[in-house]
Structure formats: C-alpha cells, structure tokens
Amino acid sequence: MKRRMKLIAIGLSSILIAGISKAEDKNLKEFMKYEVINGQYVKEEISADPDAYLWKTVRGKKVFLYPQISVRLNDKKANSLIPKKKLVSALVKVAYNDRDIAVYIRWKDETPSIQTVYDTNRFADGVSIEFPNRFGKGITLPYVGMGDENHPVTVYLQKTVEGRDYQKVFISEGFGSLTEIKEPADIQMKYNEKTKEWTAVFKRPLKTENSNLKAGLVPVAFAIWDGSKYERDGNKSLSRWKFIKLKKFPLDKEYLEYVSWGYPASKLGNPERGKKVALQNGCAACHRFDDQNTAPVGMAPNLSDIGGIAVPVYLKESILHPSDVVIRNLNLNRHYNKYAKPDKFKAYPNNDMYQWYMVVNGKKQSKMPPFSHLSEQDLKDLIAYLSTLKSWKNFK
Ligand code: HEC
Known part of the structure; x- marks a missing residue:
C-alpha cells in the first residue's frame, strides 16, 4: 500500500514512463536522435527556394539512402550498375508554420544529369518524398518503396528534364499504381556547381484533401535518382521511414512506442x-x-x-x-x-x-x-x- 502511495506521488511525467526500463528509455532517446527530424516552427511564410535565408537557420539531419533492390526491374544496364552504387547521404531539414510544411533535402551528385527531350538514353536526376495518407495510433507503416494497397501514400516528385519543370504529385499504392493528383505544392530544385550538390525543397499545406500532417510525429521517406547511373522509376536509392517531429501538435506516446519498437x-x-x-x-x-x-x-x-x-x-x-x-x-x-x-x-x-x-x-x-x-x-x-x-x- 505504501509503495502505491509513493508511485502516485511521483507525478504525471514519471507515470508516463513508468514501466519503461532505463534501457528502453535510452533506446527511445537513440531513436529520437537518429530517426527523428525536428521540424522548426516559424511564424512567417516559408520559402521553397533552397537558397532562402530560412534554410540557413534550420538544423538538419543526415538521412541515408540505399539502392532499391527489393523489386528487381527489367533493365539490364541499370541492374549491372547496382553493385557499384554508393550509399547516398542526404541532409534533411523541415520547417513549418500554421498552414504549411516544407522539407529541404540536399545531397552530393558529381554528375548532374538532365534528361534531354531527344536523347532517350539520358536519364534525369530526381528526388521524391512521400507521406502516408493515414498514420498514427493503430496504423501500420506502408511499404517504404511506394506504399501498398492497404497504405496509400502521397508522393511529391521533382525531376530534371530539359526545358520544363517536371514535377508531379501522386497517390501511390505500390509500384505501377500511381494516380496523379492536383494538390497544391511548391517544389524547387537547384544544383550548386561549387559543392556539386543538389538541393530540393518540397512545400505543401499541412492538411490536404488526402492527408493531414498536423500530428506530433509524421512518417516521411525519400527517394533519389541518379541519371548517370541509369536510374529511373523503381531503380533509385531509398531511405527508410523517418519521422518528423512537429512540436506544435500533440505527440501520441503509443504511436511513438509503436514506431520505435525494437530500436536499435x-x-x-x-x-x-x-x-x-x-x-x-x-x-x-x-x-x-x-x-x-x-x-x-x-x-x-x-x-x-x-x-x-x-x-x-x-x-x-x-x-x-x-x-x-x-x-x-x-x-x-x-x-x-x-x-x-x-x-x-x-x-x-x-x-x-x-x-x-x-x-x-x-x-x-x-x-x-x-x-x-x-x-x-x-x-x-x-x-x-x-x-x-x-x-x-x-x-x-
Ligand atoms: C514462400 C516464399 C517466401 C518465404 C518462405 C518467405 N518469404 Fe518473405 N516475402 C515473400 C514475398 C513474395 C514477399 C513480397 C510480398 C509481401 O510484401 O509480402 C515477401 C516479403 C518479405 C519482406 C518485406 C520486404 C520488403 O522489401 O519490404 C520481408 C522483410 C520478408 N519477406 C522476410 C522474410 C523472412 C525473414 C522469411 C523467413 C522467416 C521469409 N520472408 C520467408 C515470400 C517469402
């Protein structure tokens, strides 16, 4: 009885972590450190220009992208290059205000490739980000490649195609099941000759017809295409699910516990x-x-x-x-x-x-x-x- 009284007296914050051992607490900290990208709340309008001053003030997190080999594509030349591929390391930053969220991603690419209209053997560099259309307590994570039948995702894509701004927003339920949608999005991508880096910014409303990102923890994943490695479609590099923390919205402890299960x-x-x-x-x-x-x-x-x-x-x-x-x-x-x-x-x-x-x-x-x-x-x-x-x- 005495013990019970004591427990009650410890206060709300400890009750939340009561039952979680020190080791698990440490694992959760590591999860937050490596898998969670802190979104920075700002009052002002967010610029999707990669060179905007805002992006110098937001702290970034490293995200690694691995060659997508789960699904093998019918492209001999591209497949033969897979063993030679390198891990892609990208820097990701997130800013949000009351209406919008913007994701900044920067990565090295020594060979900027732009797809020309007439040369069918040249492929574009590109980048995409995806959010699950539904996520949160009780909802399992989608296939990270492009969603699946039970877990549609919204994908924002930017490619470098000569003479036009090649951008698309679509809903995907897996490879080969894309539906292009008309959702407001501001996407910009630039190459820096000096640093040999691409930077892209994807800006969208927090809430759209298809998904609502007003949550404490938002799953997000990234894909990058290197045209010089014959990458296109599913032949790309892919990140694991990462999680954006938006402090302005309540963090569902159960969801956090679910996604961080088994980590590391x-x-x-x-x-x-x-x-x-x-x-x-x-x-x-x-x-x-x-x-x-x-x-x-x-x-x-x-x-x-x-x-x-x-x-x-x-x-x-x-x-x-x-x-x-x-x-x-x-x-x-x-x-x-x-x-x-x-x-x-x-x-x-x-x-x-x-x-x-x-x-x-x-x-x-x-x-x-x-x-x-x-x-x-x-x-x-x-x-x-x-x-x-x-x-x-x-x-x-
Ligand atoms: C009878 C064939 C078969 C066996 C045996 C099998 N799998 Fe699978 N596995 C599949 C197929 C087909 C898929 C793809 C369809 C799907 O998503 O479930 C898959 C999907 C997976 C995935 C998801 C891969 C991804 O890229 O997301 C994992 C992980 C996996 N299997 C692990 C295992 C493990 C571990 C075992 C052994 C304990 C195993 N599988 C045994 C056929 C098999």
Whole structure:
C-alpha cells in the first residue's frame, strides 16, 4: 500500500514512463536522435527556394539512402550498375508554420544529369518524398518503396528534364499504381556547381484533401535518382521511414512506442543466431540475401540491403503479418511458364511462381506465409540479423 502511495506521488511525467526500463528509455532517446527530424516552427511564410535565408537557420539531419533492390526491374544496364552504387547521404531539414510544411533535402551528385527531350538514353536526376495518407495510433507503416494497397501514400516528385519543370504529385499504392493528383505544392530544385550538390525543397499545406500532417510525429521517406547511373522509376536509392517531429501538435506516446519498437536492432537480439533462424525457417527458399543466392531471381524481394530501408517494427510486421503490407512486383512478364499451353499468339502464360501475391476476394494476399509461430527470442534475433543486411555489392 505504501509503495502505491509513493508511485502516485511521483507525478504525471514519471507515470508516463513508468514501466519503461532505463534501457528502453535510452533506446527511445537513440531513436529520437537518429530517426527523428525536428521540424522548426516559424511564424512567417516559408520559402521553397533552397537558397532562402530560412534554410540557413534550420538544423538538419543526415538521412541515408540505399539502392532499391527489393523489386528487381527489367533493365539490364541499370541492374549491372547496382553493385557499384554508393550509399547516398542526404541532409534533411523541415520547417513549418500554421498552414504549411516544407522539407529541404540536399545531397552530393558529381554528375548532374538532365534528361534531354531527344536523347532517350539520358536519364534525369530526381528526388521524391512521400507521406502516408493515414498514420498514427493503430496504423501500420506502408511499404517504404511506394506504399501498398492497404497504405496509400502521397508522393511529391521533382525531376530534371530539359526545358520544363517536371514535377508531379501522386497517390501511390505500390509500384505501377500511381494516380496523379492536383494538390497544391511548391517544389524547387537547384544544383550548386561549387559543392556539386543538389538541393530540393518540397512545400505543401499541412492538411490536404488526402492527408493531414498536423500530428506530433509524421512518417516521411525519400527517394533519389541518379541519371548517370541509369536510374529511373523503381531503380533509385531509398531511405527508410523517418519521422518528423512537429512540436506544435500533440505527440501520441503509443504511436511513438509503436514506431520505435525494437530500436536499435543491434541491441534487440543476436544476429548470428538470427541468421540460423532465417535458414532454419526457409527464408532463403524465396529470398536472396547475404550469401544466400539459391532462390530464383525475382521469386521474392531481395533482402540484401533490407537493414538499410526497413525499421525494426516494419520487419516485425513483415514477418508476422505478410499480408498487411503486400509489395507489388513489376516484372511478371519476364517469366513465362513454358510447360503451359501457349495462347493463340503462341505466347506462354506468365509463370505464377513469380507473382508475389494472390488476389482473394478482391484483396491482395502475400505468398509469404506468416511466421507467427516463431518464439519471441527467435523473432528478435531474426530482426537483429535482417537489420545488419546493408549491402548490395553481390546483387546479380
Ligand atoms: C514462400 C516464399 C517466401 C518465404 C518462405 C518467405 N518469404 Fe518473405 N516475402 C515473400 C514475398 C513474395 C514477399 C513480397 C510480398 C509481401 O510484401 O509480402 C515477401 C516479403 C518479405 C519482406 C518485406 C520486404 C520488403 O522489401 O519490404 C520481408 C522483410 C520478408 N519477406 C522476410 C522474410 C523472412 C525473414 C522469411 C523467413 C522467416 C521469409 N520472408 C520467408 C515470400 C517469402
């Protein structure tokens, strides 16, 4: 009884963290330090000009972007360049006022490429940012590549195309399912010859018809295209989900706890044991990762750099509930079933083995079975292991 009285007396702030051990508290701090970008509140109008004075006053955070290799694209030349790619390091800043939010992103690119109208072999540099259309307590994170059927995202895209300002806003439910929308957005992008850097600023209203970012913690992710590396469409570099903190709005503790689950994965479990868990459970029958290259190419996402683009909670969801986030694969028609009967044009039907999902009652269902039978320790070790996978050097 006495103890209980004492607890009540500790006060509100400690009750909020009561039950959270010191170690977890420290992990949360690390999450805030590495994964959370603090938005800076300003009273004045925000300029989308990368050179505006405002951007010199806002503190930035480093964000790393990894080659997108989960979904393999049908482009031999671009695929052959993947093992040579470098990690992209970008500096991200966020400012907001009562109406708008603007995201600034700057990265090095020694070879600025502008897509010309007539030369179809030259590709544009570009950058995009995405926000989930819905997020918050009880809502799982979308596929970071471009959303998925259960989690549409709004994507803002800027490319460098000769003679026109190539900007687009669209809603995406995964590769190959984009719907362009007319939403107000102010996007500007500039190249600095001296520093060899691109800078882009994306400005939009906090609240639009499709998404409301007036929240304490807003998921955001980034993609960058390097035209000189033949990057286009899904061939790009991709960040993991990052989180923008907007102090003016209430921070939902439960949501924070959810997105920071298992962070940092290096302390979650034993990666060596986790690799054994992966092998014992047959992950390598469908996926390629690490030194495991026996699964047929394109059978399932390549997990070789999944540790770079997935936060621990996303990995947990992917393993326990594969059908919550179903990734669309693009290249079905690379694979024909030559054992089946050809159609009247003598074409073989697609080989369904390479389709990543089935459609059941109009809904996509992952072909990956749920691994909900794993013990808690196995699951943690497995996620600790997957989080170490950050290399695309052996991509074939
Ligand atoms: C029967 C084939 C199969 C097996 C076995 C399998 N997966 Fe998958 N996995 C898939 C397919 C197909 C997808 C893509 C569809 C989807 O999003 O669920 C996928 C998606 C994933 C993703 C999401 C990838 C991304 O880029 O976001 C992760 C992570 C993953 N699997 C991990 C595992 C792990 C760990 C195991 C072993 C415990 C495993 N898978 C076993 C077929 C499989």
